[in-house]
Amino acid sequence: MSRFNHQKYRPFPAIQIENRQWPDNTITKAPQWCSVDLRDGNQALIDPMTVEQKKRLFSLLVELGFKEIEVGFPAASQPDFDFVRALIDNNMIPDDVTVQVLTQAREHLIDRTIEALQGVKKAIVHVYNSTSTVQREQVFCMSREEIVGIAISGVKMIKERVAQHPDTQWRLEYSPESFTGTELDFAVEICDAVVAEWQATPENKVILNLPATVEMSTPNVFADQIEWFCRNIAKRDSVEISLHTHNDRGCAVAAAELGVLAGADRVEGTLMGNGERTGNMDIITMAMNLYSQGVNPELNLADAQKIVDVVEYCTNIPVNPRHPYIGELVYTAFSGSHQDAIKKCLSRYQEGQAWDVAYLPIDPRDLGRSYEAVIRINSQSGKGGVAYILESEYGLKLPRWLQIEFAGKVQKHTEQEARELKQTEIRELFDQHYLNSAAQFELVSYKLERSDQDYLNATVRCGDDVLTLQGEGNGAIHALTQALAETLGETVQVTEYSEHALSAGSDAKAVTYVQVKFGEQIQSGVAISEDTVAANLNAVLAAASTRLISAGATVA
């Protein structure tokens, strides 16, 4: 019998809230961010960070613009304590950054915490205790009053101790840990008691941090919890409402976003969401979501690769290639219709315009990504992607008919290889099919005399042999097709033609693309040359190469 049984679980009850406001709100400004990488992120690692790793991560967080950073749980271990001391003793905390530390509401831990913070200019002491029904009933085996008692004794102890260090600007943060599993009236009751004990005022606010310690519901229910809490807390003007969501259901970012809509001022999280179990709320994703809506995220995330490198180094956890905004593959399209749409939008996009590119929610360059990696080619790709690479990497603007033809050849090749093709391999394939055949018949010299008609006298080398072609027509190409028609003994007609300069400046080259009909057979030809006429002639010769060879036309 399978143990897989949904009846083991209960639905999360809806929140009774009238006339909820949050669904009509929008986020117009970034919340106050607080990074908890060095604490919640650290406590979830197989190997907690060394002091050296913590220093690297702290420097990165400062560089990114975090103004509040939870630097550890100093009473937990010697490295936690030493790191906090190192920050203070080595003057590593910028004046505009406040460090935060976590402690349980237990005397010896609070004493050690305050000891770790001696001499710091500004600090937030973050104290927590569990308040949910399951924790009260099964872990602590305590009544509501006793649980309030733990919080209040913790706040009292902190108040007494910080009073002995008046040179430091102290702030208090209180978390009713496991808030999402706590009855809302009790969450408000315990938080009101903490605010009263601290004697918070609008000038000396307490941070009330409402954690989804475990994510237990859909994000809309969490938003209802936050709105209910904000409406019912006694001294709303004396508290800063902070969120701390976890990702158990995969919605930590959504929950934090809806929680901000519901009235929260502050958000705690980690870079790329490292943290307990499925992780903490990912600040990069939430900040970039704001950015992509035209809201200043107030974090500088432009050097995305550096963020990835430092976080991977400090956590020993690789970043998923599909990670929102920052993963290796998130600006890459393999599939044909995506590539086609991206190519068309990018070619219309003008610098300075509002970003409106299909399949790319933000401009990859904003995070230090280039367009090079956007389009990659495998058997799911189409002509748009192949054309994009030839144009963006090699300046070859293939006409539509040639895009279709060449994409077919690329498709065959990717199917045979059963893998992605590198950009250089696509170029090699193009050369092999088009430009190398042009090289078989090398135009040594040509003379074009112009009067009513154009007279062409061209010398072409094929291996050791030299072929002379003479013809007349309306322009060089027409004259050459006449000469070829005579040599091959069949009609020769150019059905498609386009050309463009290959690079700007005095050393610009021209590239010509032609499609030529020999009798009933169609052949394509491409040539690159320093002068346009030579490029035109060589392209036609490239198209003619197989006909010339099969006609044995290598006569001097």
Ligand SMILES: CC(=O)SCCNC(=O)CCNC(=O)[C@H](O)C(C)(C)COP(=O)(O)OP(=O)(O)OC[C@H]1O[C@@H](n2cnc3c(N)ncnc32)[C@H](O)[C@@H]1OP(=O)(O)O
């Ligand atoms: C949701 C979160 O992330 S909360 C943060 C969790 N982080 C960590 O736990 C990492 C750091 N923690 C540690 O290093 C250790 O747990 C220490 C040093 C803090 C404490 O260690 P110990 O006292 O040996 O063990 P432990 O954490 O198991 O203590 C549990 C005891 O503290 C009590 N307790 C737990 N949390 C709290 C709290 N917030 N306030 C007061 N008492 C608490 C428990 O009821 C239990 O009491 P009991 O011993 O009478 O049964």
Ligand SMILES: CC(C)C(=O)C(=O)O
């Ligand atoms: C201490 C609290 C804020 C916590 O980490 C959590 O509830 O996840």
